[in-house]
Structures are given as structure tokens and as C-alpha cells.
Amino acid sequence: MIRFLIKGLYYDKSRSRLPIIVVAIGVMLAVFLNAYITGFMGETVELNARFANGHVKVMTKAYAENESQLPNDLALTEVTALKKELSERFPELDWAARIQFGGLVDVPDENGETLSQGPTTGMGIDLLSSESMEIERLNIRESIVRGRMVQQPGEALLAEEFSRKLGVNPGDEFTLISTTMHGSMSLYNFKLAGTLSFGNEAMDRGSIIVDIEDARTALDMDDAAGILLGIFDTGFYDDERALEIAYTFNAGMDDEDEYAPVMKSLTQQSGMGQLVEVTEKWSVYIIAIFIVAMALVLWNAGLLGGLRRYGEFGVRLAMGEEKDHLYRTLIYESVFIGLTGSIIGTALGLFAASLLQGDGIDITGMMEGSAMLYPSAIRTRITPTDYYIGFIPGLLSTIVGTMLAGLGIYKRKTSQLFKELEA
Amino acid sequence: MDNNAIIQIRELTKSFPMGKSKFTALSNINLSLEKGEFTGLIGPSGSGKTTLLNIVGSLDTPTSGEAWVLNQSIGSLSAKEAARLRKEKLGFIFQSYNLLAVHTVFENVEFPLLLLKIDAAERKKMVMDALEWVGLTDKVKSKPPQLSGGECQRVAIARAMVKRPSLVLADEPTANLDAANSHHILQTMVKLNEELKTTFLFATHDDKVIGYLRRKIYLLDGKVANDEWVKDYHTVK
Structure with missing residues (x-):
């Protein structure tokens, strides 16, 4: 039939x-x-996980509530110890401290007068230590348009479009004008190692990337970091496990302390859920x-x-x-x-x-x-x-x-x- | 009940609702057909012959009275039992052939055997036998649109006969055919009736068919007006 x-x-x-x-x-x-x-x-x-949110993210409670303002005065302190603890408790995640900051990039002329100036949002990440996976994670090496990778302290990378607008080229010096963790004005000179294009509008608009130790020095954030990102070693987000880790971590924290660290999974962060x-x-x-x-x-x-x-x-x-x-x-x-x-x-x-x-x-x-x-x-x-x-x-x-x-x-x-x- | 009778009808009445009243298509019919008959229900349109054919073919049920076909009471059959009776014991030949246009001649004739779940080798033999009876073995792979009207009706006869039914019901089988083809078809059916002892019951008002009948049951206004056997019936017309 x-x-x-x-x-x-x-x-x-x-x-x-x-x-x-x-x-x-x-x-x-x-x-x-x-x-x-x-x-x-x-x-x-x-x-978003790699650049901003991680698969889980640790911040102080107060920082989490005002995150959009990049409030480094509310940053995590004693980060080395915290990172060690996290690595021991949750070994399936790679932990990376980052400092996000805002400020102005000031490019001087040959007389030291301001040639050009522009607002920037920056990131201090671990670019120089051998065990860091941040360069690969953010695909920085492949994103370099001109110049080279940061190789020593005091060097920085700028977004290609931003650098062209400012008229600053690899090898030139510029000043980052920002605010320290304690609210004072900060001026820090960087040498432009290279320019970047990540291929997405939000990152390429006006960003500066520096080594986290330079950021700490510039912003007076000794052993501090705005955020600590945890990325699964597998490279893929596992929501169930991320929520479980966040729950376990937060369970041991003091709810009343605004400076106590709090962990959020990717889905618990703005819009990502x-x-x-x-x-x-x-x-x-x-x-x-x-x-x-x-x-x-x-x-x-x-x-x-x-x-x-x-x-x-x-x-x-x-x-x-x-x-x-x-x-x-x-x-x-x-x-x-x-x-x-x-x-x-x-x-x-x-x-x-x-x-x-x-x-x-x-x-x-x-x-x-x-x-x-x-x-x-x-x-x-x-x-x-x-x-x-x-x-x-x-x-x-x-x-x-x-x-x-x-x-x-x-x-x-x-x-x-x-x-x-x-x- | 007469055990030799293939069809036995007692005081059968069939009426249909028509608005608030009802229309009586068959009234108090009494008939008996024995195995091997070549019989026709003859009458003008509206005389009740197709209604009677429907009931004998287990496609409809009587309003009152009894109709026994192959020892089964049509009025008490469920839809599934009626379908099984048609599938196993009855063959149908329609005025418009009603072949499956997209299938080949072979597949059209094979279809009733598929319903009976007969195995492929046996099916093939039975189909070829049936096509041989109607003289269409050379058209096995043809499709109905490629055949003449007469050939289509011969395929329909083969389809009705392939499972060797006890009773074949034919509704105006020559209505769409010219005289030559009509005679050819009727001769084929007469031959099958004689060789296979299959009972044929026609509904017709076509003189060409009437000329071949051995028994003529005239219906008028839903009643049997006359029931006569042909004397000195010759098989070769």
C-alpha cells in the first residue's frame, strides 16, 4: 500500500x-x-561575556548598583587574595581583574600644548603577565591596525578611528586625564603602541586599552579592580552552572556591607538574561x-x-x-x-x-x-x-x-x- | 431465509426526509437473487433502482424490512462490517468508470487486492488474469487518460472482478459508451458470468444492457412492477 x-x-x-x-x-x-x-x-x-560581563562577574555591591557610571571609588580591593580564593573555589573558571574607566585623552603638539582632545572609555586589563589569557580572549593581537602590541608598562592601545580623529600615531605620547579611586584628578602619560579595531561600534568608538598595572598606577587603585570576570575554561556559557556558582559565592557574603563582593552570572546582568x-x-x-x-x-x-x-x-x-x-x-x-x-x-x-x-x-x-x-x-x-x-x-x-x-x-x-x- | 439466495429482500422500504415530510424511494420490495444470475433493475430515473443497488451494495441501509446479501443482514451491519463486505465479496462498476487517473491500468486493477493484503506475487498473477479476461494485457502500463472509453470500462470490469467477488453491482455501465463498445463490454460481462459464475446485478434503463439480461426486474415509483425471466436466453449475442 x-x-x-x-x-x-x-x-x-x-x-x-x-x-x-x-x-x-x-x-x-x-x-x-x-x-x-x-x-x-x-x-x-x-x-559581551568576553568584553564586559564575563560568564560571571564579581564587583562590590555598591559598584554593581552604579555600574554604568564606572564608579572606581567603589571598586574591589585586595583583589589578588580574592582572585586566588575564587580560583581555588571555582577552578573551572579563568579569573581576570579589569578596571573600566572614563576620561579624556589629550594629545600634545611639539610644544606640549594641547593639539587635540577627546573623551574616552578605557579598560585596564592584564596585558603583560605571561599567564594572562586576556589578549587572546579579546582578540587584541588580531585587532591591531597600526603599530604593535603593548610590550612594556606605560604603553597603550587606542581605537583606530579615535586615534585618527585625535591625530595621534604609534610612537606618539598622549595624556590620560581621569579621576583616581579616591576622587582626585589624575594625569598619566602613555606612549601609543598601536591602534585597534575590534569590529564593533561600541568598542571602536573611543576606547583606550592599557595594562591593568598602569591603570592601577594612573588611578591610584593599588591591588584594586572594578570588576573580576570569570570565564568558563570551555569557552561556552553554562547558565545553570554560572547561577549555581554565583549563588554559592553570594551565600557567604555579608548582605549589609556595601563593599562586600557580589557575584552575578551573565544572565543576571543588564539585558543579557x-x-x-x-x-x-x-x-x-x-x-x-x-x-x-x-x-x-x-x-x-x-x-x-x-x-x-x-x-x-x-x-x-x-x-x-x-x-x-x-x-x-x-x-x-x-x-x-x-x-x-x-x-x-x-x-x-x-x-x-x-x-x-x-x-x-x-x-x-x-x-x-x-x-x-x-x-x-x-x-x-x-x-x-x-x-x-x-x-x-x-x-x-x-x-x-x-x-x-x-x-x-x-x-x-x-x-x-x-x-x-x-x- | 433461502440458503441458495445470494440476495434476499423482504418488505424493504427506504424513505428519505424531505423537509418536514419524507420521500419514499422504495416501498415494500420483495426479491430474491440466486448465485450466477445476470439480472437488471430496470426503470426510469427516480424509480428507485440506484437506491436498491445502494442497499444491496451495503452503501445504505433500509428504513424498514430486511435485505440479506451473502447471508449478512445489511440493516444490522456496522460501517466497518459493511466496508468489509464490499471489500471481500462485492465488485462495483460505475457509469463513469472512476479509475484512478494517475495510476496505471495494472495499479488500478491491483488496488482491491492491496486492500485485501494479498501478497505481491499472488497479486500480480490475479491482476494479469483479470486483464486477460477483459483483453487488456497489452495496456498494463497505460494510464486511464491514454485509453478509450471502452477500454476504461474494461479496466473497471477487471478491477471489479480481480478479487473474484460473489456479486458485481453495475450502475449504468454502458451509459458513456457507444453501441460497439457497449456490446463488447456486455459480452465480456456475460462471459465472466458464465465462466466464473459471478452474479451480476445491473441498474439500467439502457436497451442494449436490457437485451443481455437473463432476468429483468422492472421498478416503478419505488415498487417492483414486473419481474420476468428471459425464455430461450442465448449466451452469444
Whole structure:
């Protein structure tokens, strides 16, 4: 019987072609969108984790409440001891102290007078110690446009666009004007080692990167740091474990002390929770949307097919085929259509996704003024899920569509068959 | 009940609701058909012949009275039992052939055997036998749109006969055919009736069919007006 049904689908293109096309298109979009979401949103989450939020982040309670103001007067102190403790208690994370600061970059002329000046947000990170993974984590070496990597204290990196606006070049000196941890004015001279382009608007707008010890010296933050980031050694964010670690850490802290350290997982930080949640749930949304949309189309296609095959169903019922059996054979046909459409759609979706997996589409222009860290390009990421995810809407929609459309079979009156089949 | 009877109908009445009143299509019918008959229900449109064919074919049930077909009371069959009776014991031939247009001749004839879950080798033999009876072994791979009307009806006969049913019900089988094809079809059915002892029951008002019948049951306004056997019936027309 199955062979008979498949032959029918093969011979009668109008029975199979439209549903297969509908399923293939839907599945292709579902696979592509899933790869896109995994790629773009996943990259966004990881980018934010690496640059700003970590997989977990430790700050003082007061710093956490005013984080957007980069309040270094509320920074963590005795960071070396805290970092050691964290490394011992949570060895699956790599811990990195960072100081975020704001200020002005002042570029002098040959007479020492201000040639140009611009506001900056900076980061002091561990650039010089051998065990630091920060250079690789932030992809600094590959992001250098002109000049070279920081190699000794007193050197700094500036965003390429920012340096051009200021007219400062590698080898030139400039002054960072900022505020110390204790509220005094700070002036610190740096030599520009090189310029950077991270490829995202928020980082490239006006940033300065210096070694954390220079930042400590400049901002009078001895053994202090604004934040301590923890990144899983695997490189991938594990929300469940991150929340567990944060809960364990915070459980031992004094709730009343504003300067006591507090740990937040990535999802507990501004906007990231929603982003991670959307990323995780997106597959479910995609599947649900495509099931409903395709089922509606296929339901209609099934109704039209049912009208066209009215005579066939009639004669089959007259010959003694039971209504249940006839209904089941329609579902078998839909499974075949769903499978075929899903295979074609998955292949097309993977192909389309593979085209955007490398360089992707440059969206730097769209991200101008964005405060959030977004990748500079829309890139897909093909994961094992993409090989099967399309089969869920592909099969379910055809089966549901056919089940709805086929209900008419049960309304058919056998007593009218002779009359109907005379037509 | 007469044990030799393949169809036995007692005081059968069939009526349909029409608004607040009802329309009686068959009234107090009494009939009995034995195995091997070549019989027709003859009458003008609205005389009740298709309604009676529906009931005998287990496609409909009587309002009152009894209809026994192959020892099964049609009125008491469930939908599944009625379908099983049609699937196993009855063959149908329609005025408009009603072949499955996208399938080949072979597959059309094979379909009733698929419902009976007969294995592939046996199916193939039975299909080829049936096509040989109707002289269409050379059209095995053709599809209905490639056949003439007469050939289509011969495929329909093969489809009805392939499972060797006890009873074949044919509703105006020659209505869409010219005279030559009609005679060819009818001769085929007569031959099958004689060789396989299959009972044929027609619903018709076509003189060409009537000329081949061995027994003619005239219906008028839902009642049996006349029931006559043809004397000196010759098999070769």
C-alpha cells in the first residue's frame, strides 16, 4: 500500500509538488534562522561575556548598583587574595581583574600644548603577565591596525578611528586625564603602541586599552579592580552552572556591607538574561511559528487536494476501504511529503547558512551609536541541531494540515457514492 | 431465509426526509437473487433502482424490512462490517468508470487486492488474469487518460472482478459508451458470468444492457412492477 501511495505522489505532481515546496521553503527558513540566531545572538552573548560581563562577574555591591557610571571609588580591593580564593573555589573558571574607566585623552603638539582632545572609555586589563589569557580572549593581537602590541608598562592601545580623529600615531605620547579611586584628578602619560579595531561600534568608538598595572598606577587603585570576570575554561556559557556558582559565592557574603563582593552570572546582568533566554528559546519559537504557518497553508492545500481527489476517495470507499484506513493513508502520504520537503529544506537551509558562516554580512553601519556589544557582521553558526530542527515543523505541519483537511472523509455518506460517482 | 439466495429482500422500504415530510424511494420490495444470475433493475430515473443497488451494495441501509446479501443482514451491519463486505465479496462498476487517473491500468486493477493484503506475487498473477479476461494485457502500463472509453470500462470490469467477488453491482455501465463498445463490454460481462459464475446485478434503463439480461426486474415509483425471466436466453449475442 505504501508503494502504491508513493507512486500516486510521484505520478500526480499536483498532489505532492506544492506541499513539498511549501514544506521545503518553511524548513529552509527554519534551519537558516536557527543557524542565524545561534550564530549572531550566540556571538553577541559571547562578545559581551568576553568584553564586559564575563560568564560571571564579581564587583562590590555598591559598584554593581552604579555600574554604568564606572564608579572606581567603589571598586574591589585586595583583589589578588580574592582572585586566588575564587580560583581555588571555582577552578573551572579563568579569573581576570579589569578596571573600566572614563576620561579624556589629550594629545600634545611639539610644544606640549594641547593639539587635540577627546573623551574616552578605557579598560585596564592584564596585558603583560605571561599567564594572562586576556589578549587572546579579546582578540587584541588580531585587532591591531597600526603599530604593535603593548610590550612594556606605560604603553597603550587606542581605537583606530579615535586615534585618527585625535591625530595621534604609534610612537606618539598622549595624556590620560581621569579621576583616581579616591576622587582626585589624575594625569598619566602613555606612549601609543598601536591602534585597534575590534569590529564593533561600541568598542571602536573611543576606547583606550592599557595594562591593568598602569591603570592601577594612573588611578591610584593599588591591588584594586572594578570588576573580576570569570570565564568558563570551555569557552561556552553554562547558565545553570554560572547561577549555581554565583549563588554559592553570594551565600557567604555579608548582605549589609556595601563593599562586600557580589557575584552575578551573565544572565543576571543588564539585558543579557533576556538575550540568552531568547537565544535558547528561539528554536522553540521558530518551530512553533513555522508549524502554525505551514499547517495553515498545507491545510488549505489538503482541502483543495481533497476536492480534486473527491472521486478517488469515493471509489475507494465504495470498494470497501474503511474511512479510518483512507484517513491513515492520507497521513502516510503527508509523512512522505513532510520527510521529502524537510530533507530538501534542510539541505537548502544548511547551504544558505554555510554561505554566511564565514565572513557574513557586514552590519557595522547599522550598529552606529549602539551601547551594547554586537558583532560587526551577521554570521550564522551551523550546529548539529540544524540537521534535525527543520524536520519538526516539516513533519508536524504536514501531518496536522492533512489531519485537519482529511476530516471531511468522515463526513462522506456512502449512500451518496453512486450518485456522486456518476458525475 | 433461502440458503441458495445470494440476495434476499423482504418488505424493504427506504424513505428519505424531505423537509418536514419524507420521500419514499422504495416501498415494500420483495426479491430474491440466486448465485450466477445476470439480472437488471430496470426503470426510469427516480424509480428507485440506484437506491436498491445502494442497499444491496451495503452503501445504505433500509428504513424498514430486511435485505440479506451473502447471508449478512445489511440493516444490522456496522460501517466497518459493511466496508468489509464490499471489500471481500462485492465488485462495483460505475457509469463513469472512476479509475484512478494517475495510476496505471495494472495499479488500478491491483488496488482491491492491496486492500485485501494479498501478497505481491499472488497479486500480480490475479491482476494479469483479470486483464486477460477483459483483453487488456497489452495496456498494463497505460494510464486511464491514454485509453478509450471502452477500454476504461474494461479496466473497471477487471478491477471489479480481480478479487473474484460473489456479486458485481453495475450502475449504468454502458451509459458513456457507444453501441460497439457497449456490446463488447456486455459480452465480456456475460462471459465472466458464465465462466466464473459471478452474479451480476445491473441498474439500467439502457436497451442494449436490457437485451443481455437473463432476468429483468422492472421498478416503478419505488415498487417492483414486473419481474420476468428471459425464455430461450442465448449466451452469444
